[in-house]
Amino acid sequence: MDNKFPGKDISDEDLKTKFPLVAKKNKNHFSSFKVAGVEFGKQLVTFAGPNMVESRDLILDVAKNVKKIGADFLRGGAFKPLTFPYRNPKYNETREEGIKWLSEAKKKYNIPVITEVMEEKYIPLVAEVADIIQIGSRNMQNYPFITACAKTNKPIMLKRHYGSSLRDWLGAAEYILVEGNEKVILCERGVSVPHTHRSTSRFLLDLQVVPAAQELTHLPIVIDPSHATFWRAWVRSMSLAGIAAGADGVMLEVHPDPENSAVDPLQPIDFKEFGSLVNDMDKLAKILFKKTILNKR
Numbered sequence: 001m002d003n004k005f006p007g008k009d010i011s012d013e014d015l016k017t018k019f020p021l022v023a024k025k026n027k028n029h030f031s032s033f034k035v036a037g038v039e040f041g042k043q044l045v046t047f048a049g050p051n052m053v054e055s056r057d058l059i060l061d062v063a064k065n066v067k068k069i070g071a072d073f074l075r076g077g078a079f080k081p082l083t084f085p086y087r088n089p090k091y092n093e094t095r096e097e098g099i100k101w102l103s104e105a106k107k108k109y110n111i112p113v114i115t116e117v118m119e120e121k122y123i124p125l126v127a128e129v130a131d132i133i134q135i136g137s138r139n140m141q142n143y144p145f146i147t148a149c150a151k152t153n154k155p156i157m158l159k160r161h162y163g164s165s166l167r168d169w170l171g172a173a174e175y176i177l178v179e180g181n182e183k184v185i186l187c188e189r190g191v192s193v194p195h196t197h198r199s200t201s202r203f204l205l206d207l208q209v210v211p212a213a214q215e216l217t218h219l220p221i222v223i224d225p226s227h228a229t230f231w232r233a234w235v236r237s238m239s240l241a242g243i244a245a246g247a248d249g250v251m252l253e254v255h256p257d258p259e260n261s262a263v264d265p266l267q268p269i270d271f272k273e274f275g276s277l278v279n280d281m282d283k284l285a286k287i288l289f290k291k292t293i294l295n296k297r
C-alpha cells in the first residue's frame with residue numbers, strides 16, 4: 001500500500017523499518033503464549049474486576065466470585081489515573097495497600113492478576129504481584145516508562161490511547177518487543193470521537209481496529225467494552241461484538257454493587273450479569289472460532 005496518509009496507513013516499508021518485531025511475518029502469523037497457565041491467542045481470555053481496588057473486602061469478594069464464574073484474570077487498579085486531582089475517602093487510590101490486597105486475593109483464590117502501574121518508581125512493587133503489567137491509555141506513548149516496564153520481562157498489556165492511531169499504538173508496542181519482551185497484549189478501550197450516542201459515553205469502541213490490527217500484527221488483542229461504553233447496558237452487546245470481530249479476549253469491569261463503585265459507577269456489571277455474559281461469550285467463541293473460555297472451570 002502506498003503511504004498516502006502518513007500517520008494513518010501503514011506501508012510495507014513501515015512494517016519492515018518501523019515495527020519489524022510487531023509486524024506479522026506472514027498472513028497466518030499470530031503469536032500465542034502462556035501467562036499463568038492461560039494461553040493467549042489460543043483461547044478466549046477474560047479479565048474481570050473492579051475499576052479500582054477500593055478495599056480489601058471488595059477485592060477478595062470479587063476475586064472469589066469472578067474466579068468461580070470463569071474469569072482467567074482478576075483486574076483492578078491500586079494505582080489509578082483519575083481525571084481530577086481531588087479526593088475523598090471513598091474516591092481514593094489504595095496504592096501500596098491495594099497491591100498487597102491484590103496479592104492476597106491472588107493467593108487465596110488462585111487467580112492471576114493484571115494491574116496498572118503509572119510511575120517508574122512503583123514498577124518493582126507492581127511487577128512482584130502482577131502476572132500482567134497494565135500500561136494505561138494515558139501512558140501509551142511514555143516511551144521511557146514503557147521501556148522500563150518492558151525490562152521487567154513481565155507480560156504487558158498495552159492499552160491504546162483514546163486519541164491514538166493504530167500506527168502509533170503499534171510503534172509503542174515495538175518499544176516493548178525491542179527490549180526482548182515478547183509477551184505483549186494490545187487492548188482497545190475506546191477512542192475519543194465527537195459523537196458517542198449518549199452524553200454518558202465518553203468513548204467509542206473501535207471494533208474495526210481488531211481486524212485492522214490483525215492484518216498487521218501477530219500480537220493478541222483484547223477489548224475493554226467497560227471503559228469504551230462507559231455505560232453498563234451496552235457492555236454485553238459490545239463484548240459479543242468484539243468476540244465476533246475476532247478479539248482474543250475481553251476485559252470487563254465487574255463489581256458486586258456497581259452503582260456504588262467508587263469510580264465510574266455507570267460502567268461495571270454485577271456478578272450475575274458477568275456469569276450470563278461469560279456463558280454467551282463462550283458459546284459465541286465456540287461457534288465462530290472453536291475457542292473456549294470455560295474449559296478450565
Ligand code: PEP
Pocket residue numbers: 051077081116135136137138159189227
Ligand atoms: C483501567 O483499565 O483501569 C483504566 C484506567 O483504563 P484506561 O487506561 O484505558 O483508561
Ligand code: MN
Pocket residue numbers: 051227263264
Ligand atoms: Mn477506569
